[in-house]
Amino acid sequence: MALPPRQSCVDHEEISLGEIKIKTKDPACMCEVEVAPQHCSVDIKSVVIPIYLKFVDVRCSIRFKTSTLCRGSSNIVGKEILHGVSGAVGPGQILAMMGPSGSGKTTLLSLLAGRSQTNLHSGSITYNDMGYTKALKRRMGFVTQDDVLFMHLTVKETLRYAALLRLPKKLSRQEKIQRADSIILELGLDKCKDTIIGGPFERGVSGGERKRVCIGQEILIDPSIIFLDEPTSGLDSTTALRILQLLHGLAQAGRTVITTIHQPSSRLYHMFDNLLLLSNGHAIFFGRGQDALPYFSSIGLNASLLMNPADFLLDLANGNISDTSIPPELEIKLIQSKGDSKVGKPPELAVQEYLVECFSSEVAFRDSSVDSPPHAKDVILPPRREWSIGWWQQFLVLMSRGFKERRHEYLSWLRVFQVLVSAVVAGLVWLHSSADSEKHLQDQVGLIFFISIYWAYFPIFVAIYTFPQERAMIAKERASDMYRLSSYFMSRTLGDLPLNLVLPLVFLLITYFMAHLKLTVGAFLLTVLSLFLIVIAAEGLGLFIGAVMMDTKHATTLASILLLIFMLTGGFFTHGLASFVKWIKYVSYTFYAFRLLIKVQYSRSQVYDCLSATGCKSIASARVMADVDLNEAGPMEDVFALLLMVVGYRILAYVALKRMNTAR
Template sequence: MGSLDEQLRGHGNGNGHEDTTYRFSKARDSLEMAKGPGKNKKHEVRLDKTKTFSSLYTLSEPCSLSWRNVNYSVLVKKQNKVILKDCAGDLAPGKMLAILGPSGSGKTSLLNVVAGRVTAGELEGEILLNGKPRTDSFRLLSAYVVQDDALFSSLTVRETMLIAAELRLPSGVELGKKQEVAEKVINELGLAKSANTRIGNAFVRGISGGEKKRVNIGVEMMGNPSLVFLDEPTSGLDSFQAQNVVQALKDLSQNGRTVVMTIHQPRSSIFQMFDTIMLLSEGNLIYFGGAHAEAASHFGSLGYKMPEEFNPADFYLDLISLDTRSPEAEAKTRDRIEVLARNCKTNKEPIPSLGMASASEPEVSKGAASDYRAGKLHQFRVLFGRALTQITRDKIPLMISVFTAVFFALIVGMLYMHMDKNQRGIQDRMGALFFVVVNNAFGQMFAILNVFSKEKLIVQREFAARAYNTWPYYVSKLVAEQPFRLIGPLVFCCIAYPIIGLNGAWDRFLVFVLIVLLLAIAAQTLGIFLGSISKNEEIAANVSPLATVILLLFGGFYVNKDTIPPALSWIEYLSHIQWAFTALCVNEFKGQEGWKCDGFESESNLCDVTGEQILHRLSMDGQTVWEPIISQILLICLLHCGAYWSLCKLQPKFKPLETKKGVSPVKAVKGSDRV
């Protein structure tokens, strides 16, 4: 197996353009494929600049990180709430920092500030990378592992890693090399035994919680980051699994990466792995420094000696936590926290510039920070395969969809079968058609909403990591999943139509199927739109029925079109239910005759009603079946535009870092750029 530079070397330059050379770490990188001693030296990766995207890949130097004068506040009920107060710290390459503190102390907020992931509020301070102001290339040097284990349940560990490698390594890298990189990460994270096991979910047993955490870490490691930020990587794990996860992170730091994490009440064996700790309480910096002898000495000098054979994490958290059980206890602990915070600031020496003579922030070609490592067509191919694999393996939702379709088709069929050609038959037919519309509109929308709400967390994480663009994801998902999601509506049509006894002509049946399938597509697209604009699953679950009921009222069954107030008449044009119901009625009644006038016919004067007269009562006269069908297609296009726009809004915008007054100005990370 060759060295990493040989494996990632681009193809020759055939157009006379210069190759771009990047250097990377002396430290043993966790993605390095070289074997044996003596191979951890500088390599050169030559990549062809004639590619359609400006920077294919960047291999980075070890990074030191420092921050000072960090203040952060948010607006809560029109009042400014201070989250962080003048926090500072520094971290050398290859070190692991744990941020500890009680709930509400500002741990995650500080992590987000340092990682450049703050989305709201007022933020000021200075953050330096290798002693220099943080720039746009920081995005390519860092990885952020979220607390939630958002993964595709039907993929195996190996498939998940390979897909991450496909998206986060340049398209020009051969597939075999990407597989080798994925295997290296799997081995280093201790996932080799479960590599062929599916991730799993509530219905299908998969890997353990600790393994999911390590898979999440591995996915982010595919971008070859120098800095790794993690929010509560041990949450929800037992002590043994938590130790395995932190041990994997310790290994990453020993390989030259800088690791920063928030953690809640680590066991003593986990605490021993930390190089540096940062203690926060009520937004105040209580301590920053060595995790062991230095910390014990600092608090011992203040009169708080740690007992022997005592978990240091428990001791420090007890010391800096606010006791709100009584006013007296709260006042006492608040005074203690203030004293500790003052002593921290008094005893803390000014943080030096950590710039290293031989390691500055790696050069990145202009525009590289905003580009994706993989081309859009390559993104589409990978995402299409992932979506196809997920939906074909996750058979339970498909089986439920088909079972539900059969169940409701039999119910509506038995309820409306043997309809006569009289006034009651007209009413029953309209009721049956409206049930067909409502059943498919609600069923398809909520089916896609349930799936997308879970997938949304993954999409948001991958958008933030700039793994792919919006349109390759949206189009690949649509092309891969749409045929499978239409199986249920198709089964429903084939069963319900003959049992109900609707128009027996074959062309009418085919048009009926077309109308129902278009309705299903419109409902699914509406579900994606509502799921994307909703902040969480609960909001989406409450907003979606409300929107559907409003569109239902304008569906043409409960209220005649001619009686709708002019100020509200525009809503019916946005109702996919209205267009589907209109098309079904025209398809069923137009051109039909022989409907009896119950109670008015006599032996000498038979009273017949035509289909055109029925449509006239519904204010649907004068229409062909294709007019509402074309209108439905146009509405679907509009809904797709709305769904695509809402997915684009999922890409977060992070706040800029303002320089604190009295501090020399530095270049801040552009908040308008999407990460």
């Protein structure tokens, strides 16, 4: 979609690119352009706005609770994890942040990307000399250390759904799909495009291919700045090199690339334009990667063995100088640290302090080390964030994606086998049951109680895992403004309804007719509808418990306790409940589920025990019906109560999900 060519790029001429406005300056436009004689045309699909990132004296603290064993009390303690870190990086460059585990790399990366959950930070972080706004999310890509992907989707499906959600609504569906397919070719994923992502227990693409898929999701939108957290973690050296070559190509296209990396090979190390070396939250070097070894040599630290430069730098960041020649000043510090028994300072800490002092005094960061160009502020981003597509489109895409991902889980052979076995066993136990006597009636009511309890238990323990398992995915996609939380929640809730009906229907088709329950079309259809209502009520409770706890073990324990209480007070095991526990059954969906199925199967005009000496009796007078009043107008009271729980549980689940830190 190219804009009409102009006769010239007039100084300060404003070109509108949909949501982005660019002020051009002669002699060259700020964006990627196709230059013809006396013309400047811009293709909206290839625009990469240059972003210069600068951070000065960034500090960050965390707070955590410490408990006292003897007193049982807790105190809130603060700890600074970043100590005045500074640096800068511009378009066309790769900034690598190196350091040992726990040195603050990921924390700094999150701060620079505007994704930190803590407000306890200070310092200046600017993008083209401007502060962070949520509108910048549309120009940023963030690749997490863990590959957060749906395991049952193929590579092609993963990237196509990301394109449908993230690319602007001005593009047609076919154009978005073409964009995703072009990314597949660009990343060399064509051979595995129809292979599922896979997971720990299901074979899929390789680790390197999975990482490229994650990168592909981010470069779909042509971001101006890309953040990557340990993109080579767990990969072999050859695959890691391919990933870095890919990042180098992205940088050469005018993007700004910032990545954390733990222990790169020598080949990877020489691909970094800039290097920031961290040690315990302190910067001990910032500058060009090729200048790191000469700098440490200038302060008297040289490797005594031939080794990978990255290994040497990480040894220094850890305070390890076993294979390093050291200057006299550091020798004195080490002797003093050993001799001071009161302080008991370890030698590694003394080395780190020396490195921090040297960096602060000799090559401290200067604000002008990477200057933003004069036209940096001419890039005008929207004052507020805007969604790529509307709510309804988000809902439809998420519904389609969710159905493809979860159909394997809902209709897995193990789950189908479980339901089939349960249905057949129940049918055999209650084979050809009847309601012609008190004993037989009690047995048949026992079957109805079993059906209500089984389908009150089964869905809840499936739904409990929904949000805890997808928490990382929600956090990742919501942080990128891929969709609204409400559209995700509605698609997740409504999208499961067709799948939730399949297994209960299969169960009922087997058990209902084997047990000879009420053999009329109306009774069977009403039983199906009632069972469906029970299932979605149980699922709602499971969603609520999972959203509140966000931990599957704790959620499962809580659900087991609640269901046990609901079952015991449901009106089958005992009818003479004490007043202080009697109220529980009125908030229990199992109580209303049991009553609803009873009212569908029996009516007050139905009789039993007609062959006895006392003659026919109304089923409404049977002792097993003590908690079910068949003289009522119908089951609408129970239907209304269950519908209230269906809606109420889901509202509570949404509120709990909204309060979750990742649901911004």
